[in-house]
Amino acid sequence: AIQLTQSPSSLSASVGDRVTITCRASQGISSALAWYQQKPGKAPKLLIYDASSLESGVPSRFSGSGSGTDFTLTISSLQPEDFATYYCQQFNNLLTFGGGTKVEIK
Amino acid sequence: QVQLVESGGGLVKPGGSLRLSCAASGFTFSDYYMSWIRQAPGKGLEWVSYISSSSSYTNYADSVKGRFTISRDNAKNSLYLQMNSLRAEDTAVYYCARGLSPIDYWGQGTLVTVSS
Numbered sequence: 001a002i003q004l005t006q007s008p009s010s011l012s013a014s015v016g017d018r019v020t021i022t023c024r025a026s027q028g029i030s031s032a033l034a035w036y037q038q039k040p041g042k043a044p045k046l047l048i049y050d051a052s053s054l055e056s057g058v059p060s061r062f063s064g065s066g067s068g069t070d071f072t073l074t075i076s077s078l079q080p081e082d083f084a085t086y087y088c089q090q091f092n093n094l095l096t097f098g099g100g101t102k103v104e105i106k
Numbered sequence: 107q108v109q110l111v112e113s114g115g116g117l118v119k120p121g122g123s124l125r126l127s128c129a130a131s132g133f134t135f136s137d138y139y140m141s142w143i144r145q146a147p148g149k150g151l152e153w154v155s156y157i158s159s160s161s162s163y164t165n166y167a168d169s170v171k172g173r174f175t176i177s178r179d180n181a182k183n184s185l186y187l188q189m190n191s192l193r194a195e196d197t198a199v200y201y202c203a204r205g206l207s208p209i210d211y212w213g214q215g216t217l218v219t220v221s222s
Contacts, residue, residue: 001168034208036151043201043212044151055210087151091207094165095141095153 128202
């Protein structure tokens, strides 16, 4: 099974900061990767699919990059509503989620 | 608008069974793969199972293979998860979700608690 390792597992940042989260796959998955945002008590929300395609309605401050085994989610200027947990997910071979990255207020 | 509403969760004893349902609306249900994903309390997301649009293909996580069965009724716009031989580690919020690659809509989840 393909494993996804996210780093860091948590981070503290301020409004306006640039935030980068990485996701590493245990084997190559081409661009079959998505990113989700989850707030407490809520279902996850799709942000990015196919590694770098922005889901409709998602603010342009979110971007994704990478292919193969190394992927990145970037928030260019952190907003108050962005404090949440972020998950990567691969769909190249069955489905796997990364362990999550909690973005907290500094 | 797309809506996915899960039901059927609750408290069950170890070794027991439960059937989850998901009522879909706002889209052509029979066009989409559907998935179940779960989240144990305070933990991350874990994919459980998916089913193809016509029920031809199903797949399961190793942790539930042989115990859980996914099914759907396209005439009723409904997705199901039959869960047998439940264990304490199956305790989680279970989400019904549309799609596979990627998952673009999620239900609000239903809590399953396995405890004696």
